[in-house]
Amino acid sequence: MKKRVLAGFFLSLSLVLSACSGGGTAPAEQGKSAEGQAKTELIVAAEQEPVGYDPHKVPAASSVRVYALIYDSLTKLDENMNIIPNLAEKWEIAPDGKTVTMFLQKGVKFHNGKDMTANDVKFSFERIMNPDTGSIAKSYFSSVEAIEVKDPTTVVFKLKNADASFVANTASAYASIVPAGSTDLTKEAIGTGPFKMEKSESGQYVLLKKNADYFNKELPKVESIKFQIMKDEAERLAAIRSGKVDISMVSADSAKLLEGKPGVQIKNYQSLEYSYLGMNVNKKPFDNPKVREAISYAVDRNQIIQTVWKGEATLTGPIAPALTNSALDPATYPTYKTDVEKAKQLLAEAGYPNGFETQIETAATYPDMVETAQVIQQQLKAIGINAKINQLEWGNYIDTWKSKDMNLMVGRNTSGVDADRSMRFFFSTTGSANVWNYSNPAYDELVQKALTTVDQAERKKLYDQAQSMLVADAPNLFLTSPKNYYAVRDNIDFTPSAAGEIYSLIKTSIK
Amino acid sequence: MGSYLIKRVASLIPILFGISVLIFTILHLVPGDPASIMLGTSATPEAIAALNKSMGLDQPLINQYLHWVTGILQGNFGVSVHTGEEILPQILKRFAITMQLTVFGVLIGWVLAIPFGILSAIRAHSKTDIVVRVFTLLGISVPNFAIGTLLLLGFSLYFNWFPPIDVVNFWDNPIEAFKVFILPATTMGIVVAAGVMRMTRSAFLETMDKDFIRTARAKGNSKWRIVMGHAFRNSSIPIVTIAGMQIGYLLGGSVIVEQLFSIPGLGQYILEGIYQRDYPVVQGGVLFVALVFVLVNLLIDLIYTWIDPRIKY
Numbered sequence: 047m048k049k050r051v052l053a054g055f056f057l058s059l060s061l062v063l064s065a066c067s068g069g070g071t072a073p074a075e076q077g078k079s080a081e082g083q084a085k086t087e088l089i090v091a092a093e094q095e096p097v098g099y100d101p102h103k104v105p106a107a108s109s110v111r112v113y114a115l116i117y118d119s120l121t122k123l124d125e126n127m128n129i130i131p132n133l134a135e136k137w138e139i140a141p142d143g144k145t146v147t148m149f150l151q152k153g154v155k156f157h158n159g160k161d162m163t164a165n166d167v168k169f170s171f172e173r174i175m176n177p178d179t180g181s182i183a184k185s186y187f188s189s190v191e192a193i194e195v196k197d198p199t200t201v202v203f204k205l206k207n208a209d210a211s212f213v214a215n216t217a218s219a220y221a222s223i224v225p226a227g228s229t230d231l232t233k234e235a236i237g238t239g240p241f242k243m244e245k246s247e248s249g250q251y252v253l254l255k256k257n258a259d260y261f262n263k264e265l266p267k268v269e270s271i272k273f274q275i276m277k278d279e280a281e282r283l284a285a286i287r288s289g290k291v292d293i294s295m296v297s298a299d300s301a302k303l304l305e306g307k308p309g310v311q312i313k314n315y316q317s318l319e320y321s322y323l324g325m326n327v328n329k330k331p332f333d334n335p336k337v338r339e340a341i342s343y344a345v346d347r348n349q350i351i352q353t354v355w356k357g358e359a360t361l362t363g364p365i366a367p368a369l370t371n372s373a374l375d376p377a378t379y380p381t382y383k384t385d386v387e388k389a390k391q392l393l394a395e396a397g398y399p400n401g402f403e404t405q406i407e408t409a410a411t412y413p414d415m416v417e418t419a420q421v422i423q424q425q426l427k428a429i430g431i432n433a434k435i436n437q438l439e440w441g442n443y444i445d446t447w448k449s450k451d452m453n454l455m456v457g458r459n460t461s462g463v464d465a466d467r468s469m470r471f472f473f474s475t476t477g478s479a480n481v482w483n484y485s486n487p488a489y490d491e492l493v494q495k496a497l498t499t500v501d502q503a504e505r506k507k508l509y510d511q512a513q514s515m516l517v518a519d520a521p522n523l524f525l526t527s528p529k530n531y532y533a534v535r536d537n538i539d540f541t542p543s544a545a546g547e548i549y550s551l552i553k554t555s556i557k
Numbered sequence: 558m559g560s561y562l563i564k565r566v567a568s569l570i571p572i573l574f575g576i577s578v579l580i581f582t583i584l585h586l587v588p589g590d591p592a593s594i595m596l597g598t599s600a601t602p603e604a605i606a607a608l609n610k611s612m613g614l615d616q617p618l619i620n621q622y623l624h625w626v627t628g629i630l631q632g633n634f635g636v637s638v639h640t641g642e643e644i645l646p647q648i649l650k651r652f653a654i655t656m657q658l659t660v661f662g663v664l665i666g667w668v669l670a671i672p673f674g675i676l677s678a679i680r681a682h683s684k685t686d687i688v689v690r691v692f693t694l695l696g697i698s699v700p701n702f703a704i705g706t707l708l709l710l711g712f713s714l715y716f717n718w719f720p721p722i723d724v725v726n727f728w729d730n731p732i733e734a735f736k737v738f739i740l741p742a743t744t745m746g747i748v749v750a751a752g753v754m755r756m757t758r759s760a761f762l763e764t765m766d767k768d769f770i771r772t773a774r775a776k777g778n779s780k781w782r783i784v785m786g787h788a789f790r791n792s793s794i795p796i797v798t799i800a801g802m803q804i805g806y807l808l809g810g811s812v813i814v815e816q817l818f819s820i821p822g823l824g825q826y827i828l829e830g831i832y833q834r835d836y837p838v839v840q841g842g843v844l845f846v847a848l849v850f851v852l853v854n855l856l857i858d859l860i861y862t863w864i865d866p867r868i869k870y
Binding site (some may be wrong): 106281 | 565587588590592593594595596597598600601602603605606608610611641642647650651695706709710712713714717718722723764770771787790816817818819821825826832833834841
């Protein structure tokens, strides 16, 4: 009797399962839909839900990945991080660097059928620069004095001072061109981009349909993209393995698990992010440059690469190495050699022969940050510095970051696409993200001069100097720049790069 | 009975008022504000201030509270500061999903728990009993995210099967809905089963020792009649109590299962609201869950009188 019940139970379970899988297709046929037609919809697993689609207001990565496909910016980056034309087919910079003229593509239409003209460009930039908008990109364009519409396809930006980062900044998705007169872009999204907003189901998915009138006739290559919200990594892994999704970002650990599994390829690229140990230069004992130097010698960055990132990261300076044109080779920094004896000696000279007690703040939300803090904690012990780790919830972490009152802090930054952001925004005396109270007039002068220098070779020299100065002064210890990983189904032609997922998605096709 | 009902419903007012004050205060005491969380560590102070102003968060707290409460009294839960969506329709939509998940989960749990719980009580210390007790111990001690992850990975690895990713309402397409909910509901069901099974076993053991069971046996009743006719009803009060509590908890707290299987339920909505400091969402959501919890408890109390006529209010 008992056996029969058990057998019945398993039989019904297997029936249920076969019913469940009956609707699906065998892995080999997943490229085709049930009717045998070629698959034209790309399903991308999204780990977070978008929080609105206003490109000027919402910086959340989950939103950017969607609205950057709906809107276009004046310029964009190619996979080698070069600035290439987008809505602007070309641009001219006056010899004094103070006037930038953008010539727009002709015949570009918004998704509602209206022509995109110079007026829309002027409106968009004025919206960004208006303090009431609260735009994240406002500081990118602080050098703009006036915007003039010359004719429907020519816009002239008059700058207060030469600004070598201006054109690079117009490539940002935060500087998307929106239709003139737009007021509430939170929900409604009408751009000129390769995809149109089709449907968004809160908590479930966002569906984008191809814009048949896209100005680049070759693109995009798929009919639709569905961003499927899947918050749990285990779920994303299971979904990519069984072919329910085509593309998913995965962690380095999961990438290792998936390697060599049938049907799935792992693709990676060097990210624009870097991790850091920040020091508050107003706080004792970190106000003493010798203490900061000592900490720099005590920290073994390579060990962080091995322990936290399992070898899948590279050393970094203040500019992430993915920005090959600007980043200085970390081998040139003397303090990157681990030397515990020297660190002890420096600490003794600074008046702390027995070390001291301190605290490292970090975000509990990100395991890599916590692990980095733990490795540093161990390494600092060797020179007598006893650090307590304080794991903060994300909101609390941001508050602590803003307070400018922490001792040590482990975090991660995005370098940005132009050296100006990595250098001035994060470390100049008035830089908005300089929460370390770092202030060095010589440094400020260097980065300001670099900003107004139009000659790229000269500019590079200035940034090289600034990078060395920053590493020597060490308001931050720049640690590692990790790789980003994608799991991609075999039949999907997708090549991610540091220029962004978006750029790669537009070019993606299904084999 | 009638006056009891009126009293119970009337007592909802101070309870909900207290909860509203509590959740509002606690939420606003938590460090971090929506604007700085949205903008992250690359925000300018002006951008944060402008965003907070546009969300009305620069107003004094008491004004914000009054504004919120007057809205609720008029049936207006406000809009999410992040997405600008109306909150009430979202809560109702997501509650419907959570409710389906809970109903599936509880059914699976009870179907497992009650027969096996009874079996293990009437065959105490037998092999069946040991198996059941090991199962309950595992069900109670293994966290549901582990069970869920094992189910998810196991099915995708060995059967290459993955539940459909878009949630379907039961009344729209029962078969699809069943496929969507089967894994998450089983995850919940195992945890539910463990608790109910334990309670069923102990309640039955206690009842089977009672004098009236001995009398029933002496009268020559069959074992089946003794268990189902005499013991079952008399053991059900504690079972119903724990089951009711579980329904209440599951409705509000199926967060982990929803997160794991990307089920856009109410728990996930509130959790996301907490991460983002989306005050109106969390306040509205918690208030709603509180209301449901209290109503479920009321319902359980009413079921008592039906099960055991000796209980009178």
